[in-house]
Amino acid sequence: MVAILSVTAFVAVFALPLVPGLFELARPRDNSGLPIALNYSRDPRFFSQSFRVKIAVLCESRAFGRARFLDRRNEDAILGKRPCLAPNSRTTDVQIANERLICGAGATMTDGYGGKSISCGEEVAARTLCSDGAVVLGDRCSVERWIDAESSLDVGNDCYLGMSASSGGFVTLGGGVEFERVYGERVTVRSAGEAPSPKPTKDAIVLRERDIAKGPDIIVRGDAVVLEGTLLDASIKAHGSLFIERGVRITGNAIARGELVLLDGGVIEGHAFGERGLFLGVNTRIGVPGQRKTAYTAGNAMLCNGATVHGWIVSEQGGWSA
Amino acid sequence: MVVIALQGYAAFIVLVMIVFAVRHWYFTLNRLWSPQRPYYQDLFDSELPHITVVVPMHNEAAVATGVIDALLDSTYPKDRLEILPFDDQSHDDTSTILHEYYERYPNIVKPVYMLGGLRGKPNALNVALRLATHDIILVFDADYTPGKDILRALTAAFSDPEVGAVMGRVIPLNSGKNFLTRLLSLERSGGYQVDQQARYNLDLLPQYGGTVGGFRRSMVTRIGGFDLSTLAEDTDLTARLFIEGRKVVYANGSECYEEVPESWPARFRQLRRWSRGHNRAFFNNVVGIVRSTHLSFFQKLDGVLLLSVYIIPPLLLIGFVANALLFFMGALPLWSVVAVVFFVVAFNSFGNFAPVYEIGAAELIDGAGRRLLLLPYLYYLFLFNSWAVTHGLIDTIGDLVKQRSPHWDKTVRFRGSNT
Numbered sequence: 153m154v155a156i157l158s159v160t161a162f163v164a165v166f167a168l169p170l171v172p173g174l175f176e177l178a179r180p181r182d183n184s185g186l187p188i189a190l191n192y193s194r195d196p197r198f199f200s201q202s203f204r205v206k207i208a209v210l211c212e213s214r215a216f217g218r219a220r221f222l223d224r225r226n227e228d229a230i231l232g233k234r235p236c237l238a239p240n241s242r243t244t245d246v247q248i249a250n251e252r253l254i255c256g257a258g259a260t261m262t263d264g265y266g267g268k269s270i271s272c273g274e275e276v277a278a279r280t281l282c283s284d285g286a287v288v289l290g291d292r293c294s295v296e297r298w299i300d301a302e303s304s305l306d307v308g309n310d311c312y313l314g315m316s317a318s319s320g321g322f323v324t325l326g327g328g329v330e331f332e333r334v335y336g337e338r339v340t341v342r343s344a345g346e347a348p349s350p351k352p353t354k355d356a357i358v359l360r361e362r363d364i365a366k367g368p369d370i371i372v373r374g375d376a377v378v379l380e381g382t383l384l385d386a387s388i389k390a391h392g393s394l395f396i397e398r399g400v401r402i403t404g405n406a407i408a409r410g411e412l413v414l415l416d417g418g419v420i421e422g423h424a425f426g427e428r429g430l431f432l433g434v435n436t437r438i439g440v441p442g443q444r445k446t447a448y449t450a451g452n453a454m455l456c457n458g459a460t461v462h463g464w465i466v467s468e469q470g471g472w473s474a
Numbered sequence: 475m476v477v478i479a480l481q482g483y484a485a486f487i488v489l490v491m492i493v494f495a496v497r498h499w500y501f502t503l504n505r506l507w508s509p510q511r512p513y514y515q516d517l518f519d520s521e522l523p524h525i526t527v528v529v530p531m532h533n534e535a536a537v538a539t540g541v542i543d544a545l546l547d548s549t550y551p552k553d554r555l556e557i558l559p560f561d562d563q564s565h566d567d568t569s570t571i572l573h574e575y576y577e578r579y580p581n582i583v584k585p586v587y588m589l590g591g592l593r594g595k596p597n598a599l600n601v602a603l604r605l606a607t608h609d610i611i612l613v614f615d616a617d618y619t620p621g622k623d624i625l626r627a628l629t630a631a632f633s634d635p636e637v638g639a640v641m642g643r644v645i646p647l648n649s650g651k652n653f654l655t656r657l658l659s660l661e662r663s664g665g666y667q668v669d670q671q672a673r674y675n676l677d678l679l680p681q682y683g684g685t686v687g688g689f690r691r692s693m694v695t696r697i698g699g700f701d702l703s704t705l706a707e708d709t710d711l712t713a714r715l716f717i718e719g720r721k722v723v724y725a726n727g728s729e730c731y732e733e734v735p736e737s738w739p740a741r742f743r744q745l746r747r748w749s750r751g752h753n754r755a756f757f758n759n760v761v762g763i764v765r766s767t768h769l770s771f772f773q774k775l776d777g778v779l780l781l782s783v784y785i786i787p788p789l790l791l792i793g794f795v796a797n798a799l800l801f802f803m804g805a806l807p808l809w810s811v812v813a814v815v816f817f818v819v820a821f822n823s824f825g826n827f828a829p830v831y832e833i834g835a836a837e838l839i840d841g842a843g844r845r846l847l848l849l850p851y852l853y854y855l856f857l858f859n860s861w862a863v864t865h866g867l868i869d870t871i872g873d874l875v876k877q878r879s880p881h882w883d884k885t886v887r888f889r890g891s892n893t
Binding site for chain 1: 509511512514515516517518519520521544549619621622623626627633634635636645646647648649650653656659663719729730731840842843844845847848849850851
C-alpha cells in the first residue's frame with residue numbers, strides 16, 4: 153500500500169508541471185507562428201509616406217472647412233488653402249493646407265500638412281509636420297514625433313526634431329538642434345557654435361600611410377588613430393574607438409566598436425558606423441553627392457558646423473548639432 | 475580501476491554541466507538586461523552591392539516557386555541581383571520549374587542543373603563559389619519564405635570589412651501544426667532570440683546556420699571552400715572563419731519563415747544528420763579554435779562549447795549509467811554521493827533547464843502568451859533529442875574510423891501534405 157502511494161505521489165509530482173500545458177494542448181490559443189512583417193521595407197521617410205496616403209482623400213476633395221480625420225475622436229481636420237495659425241495660438245485640430253501652412257511664433261498644434269510649404273515662426277510646437285514642398289522652422293521649435301519635407305527642410309537654432317526628420321532634398325540644421333534620425337539628399341549643419349576637439353586615448357594604435365598601404369581593408373584590434381592627411385582607399389574597422397584626424401579621406405566604410413571621431417575636413421565616402429558614439433567635426437563629409445550612405449551610432453552623435461551627410465544620420469541615443 | 479574511472483567520469487560530467495549552466499544563464503541575463511549590440515540594418519545605401527542568392531534544391535517542386543517568387547518580389551534592385559537555384563539531381567519537376575523562371579527572368583534567375591556526382595548542400599555551395607558572379611552570396615533553403623527587405627538587411631552586414639558571414643533569424647511557419655512543431659517552435663525561439671543574440675552581444679561566436687544568411691565568396695574561397703566531409707557545412711564554416719580572424723554576425727531582425735518537421739521520424743533523421751555533421755565539425759576544428767591567435771580566451775571557450783554541443787547529450791546519458799553502476803556496485807563514496815546529488819541538481823536546475831531559461835526569456839521578448847505553458851514538455855523533447863544525437867555521434871565516429879563521406883539525407887517537406 154505504501155509502495156503504491158509512494159509511486160503514485162512520485163508520478164503526480166513529476167507530472168504536475170505538465171498539467172497547465174494540457175489545457176493549452178487541448179484548446180490551443182497561442183499556437184500561431186510568430187508574425188513577420190514580410191512586406192516591410194526600411195524607408196527613412198516611412199512615417200510621412202504613410203501619412204500622405206492617409207490624407208490623400210482629404211486633399212483631393214478640395215472641400216475647405218472642418219472634416220472628420222480618420223477615426224480620431226478628439227481631433228478634426230481643418231482644411232484650407234493657406235491657413236495661418238496666429239502667434240501663441242493653440243489648436244488640437246489637424247491643419248491641412250492645400251498650399252501654404254503658416255504657424256505664428258509660439259503656436260502649438262498637433263499635425264500639420266502643407267501642400268506647397270510650411271513656415272513656422274519661433275517656438276512653434278507641433279506633433280508632426282509634413283509638406284510636399286519646403287519646410288522652414290524658426291528657432292526653438294519642437295516637433296514631438298516626426299517632420300518631413302519633399303523639397304527642402306530648414307531648421308533654426310535649438311530646435312527639437314523628434315524621432316525622425318526627413319526630406320527628399322536638402323536638410324539644413326542650425327546650432328543646438330536635437331534629433332534622432334535625419335535623412336536627406338544632403339544634411340548639413342550651419343551653426344556658429346564652438347566645436348569641441350576630442351582627443352584619442354593614449355594607447356590607441358597609430359596608423360600611418362605605410363601601414364595602411366598593406367590594405368585592402370584595415371582591421372585594428374583596439375583603439376586606432378588615422379593620421380592627418382591620410383588617403384585610405386579601402387574600408388577600416390576598429391574594435392575600439394576610431395579617431396580620424398584632420399583632412400583624412402576614406403573611400404570605403406569606417407566602422408568602430410567604440411566611438412567614431414572624424415576631425416575637421418575629414419571625408420568618409422562610405423558608411424560611418426560608431427557603435428558607442430559619433431563625432432563629425434567642422435566641414436566633414438559622409439557619403440558622396442548623389443549617393444546616399446549612413447552615419448550611424450547606437451550612442452550619441454555630435455555634428456559640428458559644416459558637417460555634411462549625404463543620406464541618413466541615425467543616433468539611437470539622440471544627437472545634436474554643435 | 476573501473477570504479478575510479480567511473481568516479482572520475484561522474485566528476486567530469488558535473489563540471490561540464492556547471493560550465494554549460496553558467497553559459498546559458500549568462501546568455502539569458504545578457505539578453506534580458508544588458509544593452510543590445512546593434513546590427514547593421516540601419517545602414518541605408520543608395521548604391522547596394524551586387525549579390526548572388528543561392529537556393530539549393532533537391533526534389534523541391536512543391537516549394538520552388540514560393541522561394542523564387544519571394545526573392546523576385548524583394549525590394550533589392552533587380553540589376554544588382556542574381557539568383558542561382560541549384561537543381562541537385564531532382565527526380566520531380568524542379569528542373570522544369572526552374573527552366574520556366576529562366577525563360578521569364580534570364581538576367582536574374584540562372585538555374586544550375588547538377589546531373590550527377592556528389593549530391594548535397596556543401597557540394598552545391600562549392601559549385602556556387604565558382605559560378606557566382608558576385609562576392610556576396612546569400613543562401614536560402616527551398617522551403618523558406620524571405621520577406622521583401624531581408625536581402626538588403628542581410629547584405630548590410632558586409633559593410634563591415636571583418637564580416638565573413640551573416641546569419642538571420644529562422645521562425646517556424648507551421649508551429650501550430652502539432653505537438654512536435656509547437657515544441658520545436660519554442661526551441662527555435664530560445665536558440666535565436668536569446669542564444670545567438672547574446673553571443674553576438676558578447677562578441678563571442680554567433681553561428682552561421684546555412685540558410686537565411688550569407689558569406690563572402692572571397693573569404694570562403696580563401697579558406698578552402700566548403701568541407702565535403704561534414705553534413706554541417708554551416709558550423710564548419712563558422713569555426714573556420716573565426717579561426718582565420720573573421721566574424722560571423724547575427725541579424726535578429728532579419729526574420730524568415732521555415733518549415734519544421736511535423737513527424738517524429740523526420741525530426742529524428744534531421745537531428746541525427748545535424749549531430750553527425752556538427753560532431754564532425756568538432757573533430758575537424760576544435761584544435762584550430764584552441765590554437766587560433768585571433769580569438770580571446772572566452773571566444774575559444776565559447777567555440778569549444780558550441781562545437782561540442784552535440785557531444786554533451788550522449789555524455790550525459792553515459793553519466794547517468796556511470797552513476798547507476800557506481801550505486802549498485804556500492805562504490806559510491808561520500809564525495810561521490812555529494813557529486814551525484816550535485817549532478818542531479820545541476821542537471822535539473824541548470825543544465826537541462828538552462829536552455830529552458832533561454833526559451834522562456836525568448837518567448838517573453840517575443841510577446842508569447844500561453845505557449846509558455848508547454849515549457850515543461852521540453853524535458854521529454856530533450857530525452858528524444860539525446861537519443862537522436864547519440865545516433866549521430868555514433869555515425870560520426872563510424873565516419874572517422876572508416877574514413878567515409880556521409881550521405882546527405884534531405885529533410886522531408888510537409889507543405890501541401892495532409893500528414
